[in-house]
Amino acid sequence: METLSPELLAFLVVFGFGAAFIDSVVGGGGLISLPALLWIGLPPHLALGTNKAAAVMGALASFATFVRSGRVNGWLIRRLFPLSLIGSAAGVLVVRQISPDVLRPLVVVMLAVVLVYSVLKKDWGRENRYHGMTRRMLLLSGCVAFSFGFYDGFFGPGTGSFLLFSFLLVGFDFLGAAANARALNFASNIAGVVMFGILGLIDFSYALPMGLSMIVGAWCGAHMALKKGTGYVRPLFIVMTTVLIGKQIIDLLK
DSSP states (O other): OOOOOHHHHHHHHHHHHHHHHHHHHHSOTHHHHHHHHHHTTOOHHHHHHHHHHHHHHHHHHHHHHHHHHTOSOHHHHHHHHHHHHHHHHHHHHHHTTSOGGGGHHHHHHHHHHHHHHHHHOTTTTSSOOOOOOOHHHHHHHHHHHHHHHHHHHHTOTTHHHHHHHHHHHTTOOHHHHHHHHHHHHHHHHHHHHHHHHHTTOOOHHHHHHHHHHHHHHHHHHHHHHHHHOHHHHHHHHHHHHHHHHHHHHHHHHO
């Protein structure tokens, strides 16, 4: 592996920590970590794979923290986790054939709907109103898990926001929705890392130090969310969704 200079190592650690801190709660950490990897000169496809390899370490840390807190619905996640995993692997395979740019306009519209709905429903997500799943709702949730897993493997931006929003719709509060969303996002990250690794698109010289700092950042972010509760998660969710919309609009106008 390449030996990194102290300055470059510090750069990766700082940006990895910041990305994982945000990502562990509401997603969107890729807006920080991926540009950082591109800025230091990694080619786009290699940066994507390296970022995914680092992100999966942070995702594991936040997932484990939320599981230990009891905020993850084990019964539901055991059924949805494999679907998100399979969907992501399929998305990585398909993205090699079709440009993800075709999704950008649709993503902007979907994120805008998520944002407006979340802002207008001021009391939404303050209390946990989830009381179990009907067979029809479980089937629909399975389709959602597969679809957003596929989306994460195929394109990615906004996956955390979409998953969190989906769990809010079935009655979870913001903190519970964030915890369960991280579980499914961890599944899609695993599949993405495996596929990028098979394709030889991961630079472990960069992925390992960034990933280790992401473990610390994710642990801190998840514990901050558990300590502050829904009053902290909701505004962070709204801010990051707004940033995601802005980023996608800028990319469309380039």
